[in-house]
Amino acid sequence: EVQLVETGGGLIQTGGSLRLSCAASGFTISNNYMNWVRQAPGKGLECVSVIFSDGSTYYADSVKGRFSVSRDKSRNRLYLQMNSLRAEDTAVYFCARLLGWSFDLWGRGTLVTVSS
Amino acid sequence: DIVMTQIPLSSPVTLGQPASISCRSSQSLVHSDGNTYLSWLQQRPGQPPRLLIYKISNRFSGVPDRFSGSGAGTDFTLRISRVEAEDVGVYYCTQTTQFPWTFGQGTKVEIK
Numbered sequence: 551e552v553q554l555v556e557t558g559g560g561l562i563q564t565g566g567s568l569r570l571s572c573a574a575s576g577f578t579i580s581n582n583y584m585n586w587v588r589q590a591p592g593k594g595l596e597c598v599s600v601i602f603s604d605g606s607t608y609y610a611d612s613v614k615g616r617f618s619v620s621r622d623k624s625r626n627r628l629y630l631q632m633n634s635l636r637a638e639d640t641a642v643y644f645c646a647r648l649l650g651w652s653f654d655l656w657g658r659g660t661l662v663t664v665s666s
Numbered sequence: 667d668i669v670m671t672q673i674p675l676s677s678p679v680t681l682g683q684p685a686s687i688s689c690r691s692s693q694s695l696v697h698s699d700g701n702t703y704l705s706w707l708q709q710r711p712g713q714p715p716r717l718l719i720y721k722i723s724n725r726f727s728g729v730p731d732r733f734s735g736s737g738a739g740t741d742f743t744l745r746i747s748r749v750e751a752e753d754v755g756v757y758y759c760t761q762t763t764q765f766p767w768t769f770g771q772g773t774k775v776e777i778k
Contacts, residue, residue, distance in 0.1 A: 652720035
């Protein structure tokens with residue numbers, strides 16, 4: 551079955567760090583364009599990062615310099631390293647595949663809560 | 667960044683009646699390759715988003731044919747021909763023509 555499963559969320563203090571993981575099955579992450587999209591409680595969607603199949607990465611201005619996306623080919627996993635976390639980073643973080651330039655596959659998300 | 671604006675933000679609909687959502691982008695979504703990367707997502711309560719329509723008007727696998735998309739350039743529309751109970755949720759337009767990919771604010775479809 552083709553699916554994405556995110557883990558690693560939790561409660562973290564302001565200024566702390568957290569690493570999210572996204573495990574893929576049924577396809578190869580490194581051959582695809584993979585994204586992290588977040589959704590603050592009761593709010594809309596925001597794409598915070600993308601990693602293309604050639605390894606190039608892009609970040610939203612809101613997380614640039616604090617978040618880093620990477621992937622592990624051997625484990626077929628995507629990661630999001632989040633540093634210097636702020637209250638406004640509180641959200642459900644989804645891993646999503648961009649195929650044919652459309653978000654065709656989503657995980658169920660993992661909740662990150664940043665609190666002082 | 668390309669701003670996506672949806673109208674309305676809330677749409678109470680009677681079962682079996684049509685619904686329509688408009689999405690306008692702050693600049694043209696025509697990519698240099700000639701395609702327009704405008705999609706529509708559905709998010710049911712407590713669920714992750716799900717792809718409904720891609721490249722303006724193409725229904726994704728498994729999407730009922732009561733959903734249709736249209737538009738060009740900067741103006742796009744999602745239509746549901748006859749709303750069913752399972753269509754309740756929030757609908758987002760999204761553009762992937764230019765990074766950062768951006769989303770509309772979401773339109774909540776609910777049953778009257």
